[in-house]
Each structure stands twice: as C-alpha cells, then as structure tokens.
Amino acid sequence: MSSYSITEPSTPQKWFAGTLVVAYAIITLLPLVWIITTGFKSPVDAIAYPPKVLFEPSLEGYVNLFTTRTRVSPETLEALPPPESWYEEIVRNRDMVIAGPSRYGERFLNSVIIGFGSTFLSVFLGTLAAYAFSRFKVPLKDDLLFFILSTRMMPPIAVAIPIFLMFRTLGLSDTHLGMILLYTAVNISLAVWLLKGFIDEIPREYEEAALIDGYTRFQAFYKVVLPQAATGIASTAIFCLIFSWNEYAFAVLLTSGTAQTAPPFIPTIIGVGGQDWPAVAAGATLFLVPVMVFTILLRKHLLRGITFGAVRK
Amino acid sequence: MAEIIIKNLRKNFGDFTAVQSSSFKIEDGEFFMLLGPSGCGKTTTLRMIAGLELPTAGEIYIDGEEVSQKPARQRDIAFVFQMFALYPHMNVRKNISYPLVSQGMAKAQIKEKVAEVSRILGIEDILDRPVGGLSGGDRQRVALGRAIVREPKAFMMDEPLGALDAEFRERMAEELRALHDRMGATTIYVTHDQLEAMQMGDKIVVMNHGVIEQFGTPQDIYDKPATMFVADFIGSPSMNFLRFHGQVHTGATSIRMHHVDLSVPAVREPFEGDMVYGIRPEHIALSDSSESRGEVVAAEYLGTTQIVTVKTASGNLKARISSDQPVRSGEQVGLAFNGATATLFDNQSGKALRSDLNEGVLAHV
Numbered sequence A: 001m002s003s004y005s006i007t008e009p010s011t012p013q014k015w016f017a018g019t020l021v022v023a024y025a026i027i028t029l030l031p032l033v034w035i036i037t038t039g040f041k042s043p044v045d046a047i048a049y050p051p052k053v054l055f056e057p058s059l060e061g062y063v064n065l066f067t068t069r070t071r072v073s074p075e076t077l078e079a080l081p082p083p084e085s086w087y088e089e090i091v092r093n094r095d096m097v098i099a100g101p102s103r104y105g106e107r108f109l110n111s112v113i114i115g116f117g118s119t120f121l122s123v124f125l126g127t128l129a130a131y132a133f134s135r136f137k138v139p140l141k142d143d144l145l146f147f148i149l150s151t152r153m154m155p156p157i158a159v160a161i162p163i164f165l166m167f168r169t170l171g172l173s174d175t176h177l178g179m180i181l182l183y184t185a186v187n188i189s190l191a192v193w194l195l196k197g198f199i200d201e202i203p204r205e206y207e208e209a210a211l212i213d214g215y216t217r218f219q220a221f222y223k224v225v226l227p228q229a230a231t232g233i234a235s236t237a238i239f240c241l242i243f244s245w246n247e248y249a250f251a252v253l254l255t256s257g258t259a260q261t262a263p264p265f266i267p268t269i270i271g272v273g274g275q276d277w278p279a280v281a282a283g284a285t286l287f288l289v290p291v292m293v294f295t296i297l298l299r300k301h302l303l304r305g306i307t308f309g310a311v312r313k
Numbered sequence B: 001m002a003e004i005i006i007k008n009l010r011k012n013f014g015d016f017t018a019v020q021s022s023s024f025k026i027e028d029g030e031f032f033m034l035l036g037p038s039g040c041g042k043t044t045t046l047r048m049i050a051g052l053e054l055p056t057a058g059e060i061y062i063d064g065e066e067v068s069q070k071p072a073r074q075r076d077i078a079f080v081f082q083m084f085a086l087y088p089h090m091n092v093r094k095n096i097s098y099p100l101v102s103q104g105m106a107k108a109q110i111k112e113k114v115a116e117v118s119r120i121l122g123i124e125d126i127l128d129r130p131v132g133g134l135s136g137g138d139r140q141r142v143a144l145g146r147a148i149v150r151e152p153k154a155f156m157m158d159e160p161l162g163a164l165d166a167e168f169r170e171r172m173a174e175e176l177r178a179l180h181d182r183m184g185a186t187t188i189y190v191t192h193d194q195l196e197a198m199q200m201g202d203k204i205v206v207m208n209h210g211v212i213e214q215f216g217t218p219q220d221i222y223d224k225p226a227t228m229f230v231a232d233f234i235g236s237p238s239m240n241f242l243r244f245h246g247q248v249h250t251g252a253t254s255i256r257m258h259h260v261d262l263s264v265p266a267v268r269e270p271f272e273g274d275m276v277y278g279i280r281p282e283h284i285a286l287s288d289s290s291e292s293r294g295e296v297v298a299a300e301y302l303g304t305t306q307i308v309t310v311k312t313a314s315g316n317l318k319a320r321i322s323s324d325q326p327v328r329s330g331e332q333v334g335l336a337f338n339g340a341t342a343t344l345f346d347n348q349s350g351k352a353l354r355s356d357l358n359e360g361v362l363a364h365v
Helices: A011-039 A060-066 A074-079 A086-092 A104-135 A141-150 A156-170 A176-201 A204-212 A217-228 A230-246 A249-254 A262-270 A277-297 A299-306 B042-050 B092-102 B107-121 B136-148 B166-183 B194-200 B218-223 B228-233
Strands: A067-071 A096-101 B004-013 B016-026 B031-035 B057-062 B077-080 B154-158 B186-191 B203-208 B211-216 B240-248 B254-257 B260-263 B271-279 B284-286 B292-301 B305-312 B315-322 B332-337 B343-346
Touching: A011 A060, A011 A277, A060 A067, A060 A086, A060 A104, A060 A277, A067 A086, A086 A096, A104 A141, A104 A176, A104 A217, A104 A230, A104 A262, A104 A277, A141 A176, A156 A176, A156 A249, A176 A230, A176 A249, A204 A217, A204 B077, A217 A230, A230 A277, A230 A299, A249 A262, A262 A277, A277 A299, B004 B042, B016 B042, B016 B057, B016 B203, B016 B211, B031 B042, B031 B194, B042 B057, B042 B077, B042 B154, B042 B186, B042 B203, B077 B136, B092 B107, B092 B136, B107 B136, B107 B166, B136 B166, B166 B194, B186 B194, B194 B218, B203 B218, B203 B228, B211 B218, B211 B228, B228 B240, B228 B271, B228 B343, B240 B254, B240 B315, B254 B271, B284 B315, B305 B332
Parallel strands: B031 B186, B031 B203, B077 B154, B154 B186
Antiparallel strands: A067 A096, B004 B016, B004 B057, B203 B211, B240 B271, B254 B260, B271 B343, B284 B332, B292 B305, B292 B332, B305 B315
C-alpha cells in the first residue's frame, strides 16, 4: 500500500478543480460541437459571420454527403414529376437533381474494413507475441523487444517513399490488404509493449494451475490468461483503432480508388464550386461515430486500463 | 495414490544451481515436508516433481513411472499454490470442477463430485460465490477442493498456509493434516516454517543452498541433526553450539572443554581439530553442583517454561528450564548438560560426527 493522503480537499480546492475540469471540457468539446452543428446548418448559415449559434436545422449537408447532384435549368426542373422524397425536395430547392449516390458510403466501409481489420490483426499478433515475451525464455528477448519498439522511434511517414515503392512492386497499392498490413505494422509495437505489461501482471500461477489441472499450454492461455488480459486487450484495441481509423497521410499516398478510406475522401466533398462545409461536417460527424461507439462499449475496460498499475495489489 | 522416488535430481538456471543432485523417496500415503530457508531450492524441487519446471538432470518416478520430462498434465498430480491461484473469472463451483472438465467428465458426475468435496471441506454454502470476495481460509479450502476433487496420485503444496494470518494458520494446519489422514494421499508440502514441518510431517527433508542436509522423521531430525545447519534451523531457540579444539577417539564417551569434562554419546569415528558440542536448550539444567559455571544474562518467561541465557567461557548458552525455578539476572549458576543427547560436529564441514546416538540416522545422508 502506498501512503498518499486521503484527506478531503477543502471547498475552494474543489471549486478550483471543478472550474479547471469544466474549462478543459469546454475547450475540448467546443470544436466537436461546432462540427456537429455545422453538419445541420444550411451552406449560408455555415459561413455566416458573426457565426450563428442558433439556426434553423437542415439535413442538406447529409443529403449532399451521400449524393452527387447536377444543376439543371429551371425549365427542366419544371418539366420533372414532383419530388418523390424529402431529400429530392431539398436538392430541387437548390435547382439541382440527384445524379446518384456519392462514394462516401463506400469509403466509410473501407475505413471500417481497414481500421477494424488492422486492429484485430495487431491485437491478435500482439497478444501472442506479448505472451511469449512475458512467459518464455526467448533468445535475445531484450534486443527483440527493443527492435519492436524502435520501429516507432521515427514517424512512420518518414519512410513513406520506400513503402510507396514497396507497395507498388508488391501490388499492394490501393488494396485493403495493403492498408491493413501497413497499419498493423505501425500498431504492432504499441500492441506488444502494452500487452506485455498487462500479461506480466497476471500471476503465472493461474496458468500453472490450469497446466496441472490437465490443460495444454494453449488451453491455459486462452481459457485462463485471455480472460484475465481482457482489460489490456480492450485498451490496446482502442489505441490501435484510433490510430488506423484516423490515419491520413498514408491513406492519401497509397489509396485512390478501391481502398480509399474516409479521411482522404472527406476533404474532397467540399466540391469545386461553392464550399459545401455542411457536407464536410456531416462526413466528419458520421466518421466519429464508430470510434465513439467502440470506446463507449469498452470504456469499462479502458478505465481500468488507464489506471492499470496505479494500485498495488 | 503413489510412491514418489527422486534420483539425482538437479536444476540449473544458467550458471546458478538451484538444486544439486538430490535423491529421496516418498512412501505411498506419506505427508512429506520439504523444509528450508527461502532460496534453498525446495520450491524448485517441488515444481520439478509437479512438472512446472523441467529438471536439468535426474529422474522422477511417480508410481513407478519415470515422468521427469513429461508435461504437468500427464503426471496426474494436484498443486496447491501459496497464493491459491483460484481462477478469478470463475465462481467457486467452476473453480473446483475445472480439473474435471478437462478430463471430459459428464456434467452430472462433476456435480456429484463437487458436492462431495465441498461437503468434506465445509464450503457447500459458498459454491456459487465469486472467488474474489472470499476470506483467506475459504480460498484455501477452495484451492484444496480443486486439488482433491480429481483424486490425483499425489498432492503438491507450496507454502499453502503462508498467505494466512497466524491465528488461522494453526486451524488450517490441523484441517490439512486431518484431510490427509482421511484421504491417505501422498502429499509433498513445502515450507520454511520448521514448526509447521514438525507438526504436520511424517518425514522431513531439510534443504539449504540446493543441497539436502538431512532426510528423516521429525524426531530424528530434531534429536539427531546431521549438520550444524539442521541443528540451528530446527528448534526454537535453536541448538547451543560450544566451540572447542581437541580430539576424540573411537569409543570415547566424554570430551574435555575448557578444563571441564562433558559426557557425549559413544563416539564412532576419531577426530582431531576444531569441534562443536551441540546441545538443545531443554537438555541443559541449572545445577549448583556442576563444574560448568556461568552468569545469568536474561530470562524469558514462556508460561510453563522459561529460556535462561547464561554467559559462559564458551559463549552465551540458552537453557529451557521450568518456570518454577527462580532465576535472577547476574546470578552465578552451575550448568548440567544431558550428555546422552549431545551431538559433536566438525566445525569446518558442519557435519555431525558419528556416535551411538546418530549412527542409524546419518546412514541416510
């Protein structure tokens, strides 16, 4: 047991701490609120100066995000049958017709495949490697661990050109597999180190008890160690997902069509004519949802993961 | 149930030798103690027998079968860990039934077995509780339940009482011994607590620095120590050592120390050089007629007995005498040694010299 003070803070101290927390929350949440509200503004409101805090909500940004539209002459518009849906009506109010769906859905799906795929692979490989490093006599263990860590000692983008050439030669450019492998390679060092810390903390006796109780090493691993490491696996998965989900530079460089993820796509929504900020904001808002949901689902584990090691048993 | 034979068992961790060529035999149904200070290799020896550590060299026979290189799961033994190592994500019932699940036993049969074991251990009412909130004693019982439910050939216990508080430890020690007597299973028990070893064990192996110092019944080990280490480690207060220089011939029944003759059990080997006269505190009495004199330094009252520390020409001695006898600090007293119980040691090697007292016992080493 450590000997920290457990005295109740005084009222001014509490007020000070409270103010600090609220101020910090405002600073961090304000941009988020701005993005989310912009998604529901009309293009005019979005660029109004002074900025509008109160506005008439509109779904135009979301309609524009998911569709491609063509401008038509008023005569053609007149000649058309009446709009069949609410989103067609929104588009026609701007003298346009829907030409087809946009690529956002496809790009979003790419992000999901690549983000979750690489997260799964990083955590899967990371757990196995971390277990081996934690429990077995691996020759050159310390050197290998240092090597794994050293892959993150420079920004990954510094090796963008060799990776670009490599991907081109191997035919991995603009493929889902290529992006999954790349993000896994970047994340794996974090995964191995984080998970090794967690697995080191699990007493060996649990596995040994299972070995004696008639289980093989692998059964002991997945029946006894894995449930114990759930906290670590969850927090590692969140970190890996956040990285691969948000990654922009490599996505721009290595994907253009089939495997393009959402981050490089969202800026292209802005269009060539007017600047369609609501559509960009809508794209960004939707893009936030999966990571938020994932984090909320695992937050119980994450919280334990963050305070991990803080309490001595 | 099984007999366990250890032959020339050795374990190196890199350059460090944890266990040096050990051999001993554990009879079927014996409660066997591995005793020694921490780092002496007792736990490593136990882990090798259990299959959690592979020996560098040597053989282990469980029930006649050589198992030294086999994985733990093929040895049919149970292990009770110091920290209990109950699976934290399972409740009590699941913990106890886990070894049976691995054997693919039918559910109904598992249920029956678990019920039987929990009745023996008196833990029927906590079967559906998670293990996290259990008291130390209940955890211990669950760990025992997990061990006995499978009816293994032998039990290994690594300081199973070490994590319990003193009060509870005594009760669990009794429960453990009663359980052993009821099941008659071969048990190997590791401890650093000499009292625990004496109290529970049928036989004791005393280890130090990876070497077996002595192997025998608690009485033999206490009364006829093979080495000065054993004499010192066992007993509280430990054996008195009086160092002197001299020689003994075969058949001698007394030694001369500081111009006083002290009787010893008939010596069976001649020796000349630095020797140690070892005598237990309870074999020293206060006697005014004795030639050996000393000054009382302190007296510790222990209820029925008291430990009197006496300063003599050969150093401080501790005597355990009846509390009825009044003793004052600073008082001059005479000391009478019960020579029939004394052991002579070679001061250099620490080994006991053979005598009529310990002849049979030393042959084991």
